[in-house]
Amino acid sequence: MPRPPDPQLDPAGYLRSLNAVRERSKLVTEKALRNDLKHFDVDMGKFPDVVSFVSGIIKRDYDAPFTSIPPHGRHQHFCVGGRDRIASLLSTFPEEVDNSEKCRRLLDLYLVSVLLDAGAGTEWSYKSMENGRVYRRSEGIAVATLEMFKHGYFSGNPANKFQVDKHGLAQLTVERIAQGLQSKPGNTMAGVAGRTDLLVRLAKALDEKKEYFGDDGRPGNMIGRRALCPILTPNNLNVFPFPQSGPASTAPWESILPFHKLTQWLCYSLMQPMQSLLRIHFAGTELLTGLPEYRNGGLFIDLGVLTLKKEDMERGLHNYSEHFRVSGAKGVEVAPMFQPSDDVVVEWRGVTVGFLDMLCTEVNKALRSELNGNELSLPQLLEAGSWKGGREIAEVSRPNTKEPPILIDTDGTVF
Structure with a gap:
């Protein structure tokens, strides 16, 4: 390294x-x-x-x-209740969808799900449209984003609803995200507007960094890159309205304490499908x-x-x-x-x-x-x-x- x-x-x-x-x-x-x-x-x-x-x-x-x-990774949250929903999702794809495309789809899903996974508040829960069970907190957000993904919430491609791309994200509204997450009076999720803004900002970041995310602006296109964590830094995935660690130009670097929590949570989560589907080995994971x-x-x-x-x-x-x-x-x-x-x-x-x-x-x-x-x-x-x-x-x-x-x-x- x-x-x-x-x-x-x-x-x-x-x-x-x-x-x-x-x-x-x-x-x-x-x-x-x-x-x-x-x-x-x-x-x-x-x-x-x-x-x-x-x-x-x-x-x-x-x-x-x-x-x-x-x-540690987002994958486990999708398996709440002992059901491997990701394996079930993969089994629904036709044979012509190879492992590379399967991995792209999971990277698309996991990235959006991680970005939406801030504290939901004590009032909110999500009732699965597939089994009628109620889930809360991180697992609830995972199940919700998976079901939204399967319904094409984040796709701007009529030929493939199982993807996330810059066009689909740019069209999102607070009302549509609230509907997908079942946030409403009496079941309010904290910060729906902030979460929506993150996804809209993600659309812009995907468009600006075509060398990582392709002309169609899919997070999953990063599988062709040699380094994962640098792609996910605020410089390249600039989705926040403020810098994560403060600008070094206005304060001595010695006084700044960086965390890169989002970058690291994404790294932990996105490595899983790349390792399991494509057998990719990552060097430098001890730095996380x-x-x-x-x-x-x-x-x-x-x-x-x-x-x-x-x-x-x-x-x-x-x-x-x-x-x-x-x-x-x-x-x-x-x-x-x-x-x-x-x-x-x-x-x-x-x-x-x-x-x-x-x-x-x-x-x-x-x-x-x-x-x-x-x-x-x-x-x-x-x-x-x-x-x-x-x-x-x-x-x-x-x-x-x-x-x-x-x-x-x-x-x-x-x-």
Whole structure:
């Protein structure tokens, strides 16, 4: 793998690299280990509790030596309820659809599904048009986007509804997305307008980068490229209304903490069909980090490793009250709330990246006698342990909403 740009010579290039995520987050983690964070008190004496909790979940759900744990990715969300909906989808394609085109179709689907997969809110659920069952949260969005995909929601090609392209995305409206996601009064999804805007911006990005996505502007056309993650950076897939890590030209690079969470979540998710259908091998996957989102991060708060400091807790609770006063919605379980760009959230996300690396090491130690000489990879830990553990401890800690311990005031484009 090529070395990342020198931050002294090309700070913006360095901050756009995956290397920068782990290296910059390490500085925050080192402060955490000294209990020197600005917004959180840190009790590393509780870290073994996290290790035990996550190890227990892995042992509950998988048999030793745990080699059956898949890497973290969107694919598993489509299999909610034990039904492999992707295998079922592939089986419906005629014989003339070869593996390359099958892979393009899955890349199309997975990319759109990931972009729509921000927190849906506590009110929303999705009733499958195929089996009548009700799904919520990430799995609900996965099933919804799959059914929308199968009905041609994202295709501008009358000859193939099973695709996503720039023409289909450009025609989307808030009303049509709300209809597809079944968002309506009494079943409202948070941030439908923001999600729609992401897809419209994606249409523009697909059109501007024909060298990656072809003249028809399909995400799946990226299979012909040699590098995956660079294609998915904000430079090439510019779908956000604001930069993910801030412009290096207006602030010293040393003060910027990049996460590239969307890029990495897309990488984890898009590698799966490329590996399974085309047997593509990816180099440099060890550069991918744990995802700094509220399930992984909430795990460390709910189990006592991180505690929000008093003044920040008070400010967050005030934000919560103001949010519901202005929106007119009714809060169920009170929790501190912050904007995604707030220093509290940035620090929380930074330490989450470092703690996930530490957690992977310690869980492997705890399970060593059952691993038969193997080791769990970080993507396997994210899939079977930390993300699932963060969700489950949230359900215990806040049973009415199952929300994370810190709420993010989002428009559907972040988290």
